[in-house]
Amino acid sequence: MDPLGGMEQQCEDEKAPRPNREPTLWQALPVLSEQQSRDVELVLAYAAPILDKRQTSRLLKEVSAVHPLPDQTHLKRVRPSRDASRPHLLEILLCLAEPAAGKRSLAELLPQPAVDPRGLGQPFLVPVPAWPPLTRGQFEEARAHWPTSFHEDKHVTRALAGRLFSAQEQVEMQGHMERAVWMAQQAATGGLRAVGAVVVDPASGQVLAMGHDCSSSANPLLHATMVCIDLVAQGQGQGTYDFRPHPACSFAPASTHQGIQAVSVRTLNEDMDMDEDGLPYVCTGYDLYITREPCAMCAMAMVHSRVQRVFYGAPSPDGALGTRFRIHARPDLNHRFQVFHGVLEAQCRQLDPDT
Numbered sequence: 001m002d003p004l005g006g007m008e009q010q011c012e013d014e015k016a017p018r019p020n021r022e023p024t025l026w027q028a029l030p031v032l033s034e035q036q037s038r039d040v041e042l043v044l045a046y047a048a049p050i051l052d053k054r055q056t057s058r059l060l061k062e063v064s065a066v067h068p069l070p071d072q073t074h075l076k077r078v079r080p081s082r083d084a085s086r087p088h089l090l091e092i093l094l095c096l097a098e099p100a101a102g103k104r105s106l107a108e109l110l111p112q113p114a115v116d117p118r119g120l121g122q123p124f125l126v127p128v129p130a131w132p133p134l135t136r137g138q139f140e141e142a143r144a145h146w147p148t149s150f151h152e153d154k155h156v157t158r159a160l161a162g163r164l165f166s167a168q169e170q171v172e173m174q175g176h177m178e179r180a181v182w183m184a185q186q187a188a189t190g191g192l193r194a195v196g197a198v199v200v201d202p203a204s205g206q207v208l209a210m211g212h213d214c215s216s217s218a219n220p221l222l223h224a225t226m227v228c229i230d231l232v233a234q235g236q237g238q239g240t241y242d243f244r245p246h247p248a249c250s251f252a253p254a255s256t257h258q259g260i261q262a263v264s265v266r267t268l269n270e271d272m273d274m275d276e277d278g279l280p281y282v283c284t285g286y287d288l289y290i291t292r293e294p295c296a297m298c299a300m301a302m303v304h305s306r307v308q309r310v311f312y313g314a315p316s317p318d319g320a321l322g323t324r325f326r327i328h329a330r331p332d333l334n335h336r337f338q339v340f341h342g343v344l345e346a347q348c349r350q351l352d353p354d355t
C-alpha cells in the first residue's frame with residue numbers, strides 16, 4: 001500500500017474541505033525580484049543630431065569605438081529625431097554624462113581625430129534607461145525615453161499576465177490552498193494564530209505535510225512554515241518537534257528512501273544541491289502553500305530547506321516574500337525559489353486580522 005495514497009485519502013475524505021470546482025475568483029501572480037519590479041532608472045547622456053545622414057555609419061563606428069557603453073548595451077545608438085519639424089533627422093548617442101552635467105561642445109565630448117565630427121549638430125543632454133529592461137512593463141517605460149533592446153523572458157511575461165497556470169493546475173492549486181485555509185481554521189479553533197500551510201510534491205500532486213501555526217510563549221518560533229518543514233522532515237525519519245498536542249498537523253511518511261526520491265525531484269530543480277551528508281535538502285523540489293505571506297525567519301527556512309515554489313494567499317505587513325523583503329530572489333543567497341501571491345486571497349485575508 002502506498003502510504004502517501006493513504007494520506008491523500010485522509011485529506012480528501014476526512015480532513016480537508018471538498019475541492020471547490022467553481023470558476024476561480026483569484027489570480028496567482030508572481031512576486032518578482034527587486035530588479036524586475038523596480039521603476040526604470042534614468043541616467044543622463046549626451047546625444048547629437050546627425051545633420052548629414054550619409055555620415056551615419058561612419059559616425060556610429062567612430063563614436064562606438066571611443067565611447068563603447070559596456071553597461072548600456074541595451075541602448076540603441078541611433079534614433080529618429082523627436083523634433084516634429086525635422087522628422088527625417090537622426091540622433092546619435094555620444095556618451096554618458098555626469099549627473100550635474102552642463103552644455104558641452106562636440107570637441108569636448110569626442111576626441112579628435114578618432115572621431116571626425118563632420119555631419120553632427122550641437123550636442124544635447126537626454127535621459128536614457130540605466131539598466132536593461134527585464135519585464136515588458138520596464139521595456140515600455142524605458143523605450144519611451146530612448147530606443148532600447150529587450151530580451152523578453154516569456155515565462156515572466158506569461159506569469160505577470162496571469163497566464164502561467166492551466167485551468168487544471170488552478171483547480172489543484174485551489175485545492176491545496178483550501179487545505180491550508182482549513183488548517184488555519186483548526187489553529188483558530190485551538191486558540192492559535194490562524195495561519196495554515198501545506199507542502200506538496202508537484203511531481204505527484206501528493207500532500208506531504210499539513211500544518212498550522214503552533215507558536216506559543218514556550219515556543220515562539222513554530223510558525224506554520226516551520227511546522228510544515230519539520231513535518232516533512234518527520235516523514236523522512238527526521239524532524240524535531242512533537243506535534244501530538246496539535247492533531248491536525250500531520251505528515252505523509254516518505255514513500256521511498258530519500259536517495260531514491262532525489263532522482264525524481266532532481267529534474268524539477270535547476271538549483272539542485274546536497275547537504276553535508278550528500279542528501280537532498282528536506283524540501284527539494286516541493287511546493288509550499290500558505291495562507292499568509294511568511295516572515296523573514298520562515299523565508300530563510302525555505303531557503304535552507306530548498307523549497308521550489310511558494311504560493312501564499314494574503315500579504316503580510318512583515319512579509320519577507322514581497323512586502324518588506326524579497327528573500328526568495330536575493331542574488332546573494334545560495335538558493336532562489338519562485339513565489340506567487342493571491343491564491344484564494346479573499347479567504348486568506350479573512351483568516352488573520354493583521355493581513
Ligand SMILES: [Zn+2]
Nearest residue numbers: 223294295298
Ligand atoms: Zn514566520
